[in-house]
Amino acid sequence: MMRKRQINDSAAGALILLFFLLTMHLLRGVFSFSAADSPPCDEKVFVQISGNIQRPGVYAFCQPPALKELLNRAGGLIPGTRKPLPGNGILCHCGSSICLRSEGKKSYIFEGEMSAFYKITLGIPISLNNESLNGLTAIPGIGPRIAGAIVRERAKREGFQQMDEMLSIPGIGPALYRKATRYLTL
Numbered sequence: 440m441m442r443k444r445q446i447n448d449s450a451a452g453a454l455i456l457l458f459f460l461l462t463m464h465l466l467r468g469v470f471s472f473s474a475a476d477s478p479p480c481d482e483k484v485f486v487q488i489s490g491n492i493q494r495p496g497v498y499a500f501c502q503p504p505a506l507k508e509l510l511n512r513a514g515g516l517i518p519g520t521r522k523p524l525p526g527n528g529i530l531c532h533c534g535s536s537i538c539l540r541s542e543g544k545k546s547y548i549f550e551g552e553m554s555a556f557y558k559i560t561l562g563i564p565i566s567l568n569n570e571s572l573n574g575l576t577a578i579p580g581i582g583p584r585i586a587g588a589i590v591r592e593r594a595k596r597e598g599f600q601q602m603d604e605m606l607s608i609p610g611i612g613p614a615l616y617r618k619a620t621r622y623l624t625l
Contacts, residue, residue: 485561486531487553488513490539491520491546497557503530506548509537520546534563564624567605568598578622585610599625 480501486509489495493514500508506529510516520541529548531537538549552558555565555574565574567589575586588608593599602620605611611619 483561484531484533485553485557485563486533487536487557488539489536490549491517491541492539493517497553497561503532505530506537510539516541534558559622564622567602567623567625568593578619580615580618585615601625 482501484500484503485497486500486504487497488509492510493516495513498504498509498512500512504512509531516539520539529537529550534553536551536553538551540547540549555570555577557563558565559577559579565577572583572586572590575581575589576583581589585608588610589605592604592608596604599605602623602625603616605619606613606616
C-alpha cells in the first residue's frame with residue numbers, strides 16, 4: 440500500500456512539473472520583450488574599438504554605427520580623457536578599427552582596419568588587393584609561402600581584376616582556390 444502511494448505521489452509531482460513547464464513556455468511568448476522591441480538583424484556590422492575606452496573590444500551592430508554609438512556600447516571613455524572628441528560624426532564600417540588616444544589636452548582618433556585574423560573569425564571577407572602578407576596567412580590553407588606568392592603576383596599585375604587570376608599562382612590549385620575565395624573579396 441505504501442509503495443503504491445509513493446508511485447502516485449511521484450506521478451502527481453511529474454504532472455505538476457510538466458504543467459508548470461508548459462505554462463512557462465506559453466507565457467514566455469507573451470512576456471518576451473527583446474524580440475518584439477528590436478527589429479531582426481539581417482546582417483551584422485563588426486567594429487573594433489581600443490585606446491582610452493572603458494571596455495575595448497569588437498562590437499556587433501545591425502547597421503554601421505556612428506562613433507558616439509560605438510563609444511556608448513564600449514562603456515565610454517576612461518576617466519580623465521578629454522570629452523569633446525573630434526570626428527563624432529564618423530560612421531564606422533564593418534571590419535573597421537577605431538583607436539581613441541588622449542595626450543594632455545588633445546584627443547586623437549585613429550581609423551583603420553581590424554586584423555585579418557579578426558575578420559576571418561567574424562566571417563568578414565578580406566581584400567585580396569590590399570591585405571598584407573601576414574594577413575593573407577589568416578586564410579585557412581594559405582601559409583607564408585603562398586601568401587608571399589600572392590603578394591608578388593599582385594604587385595606584378597598591379598592588383599587583381601578578377602578572383603580567378605589567383606589560379607595562375609604556383610601552389611594554388613582548384614581545391615585551395617575554392618576554399619580561399621570564401622574568405623576574400625577584391
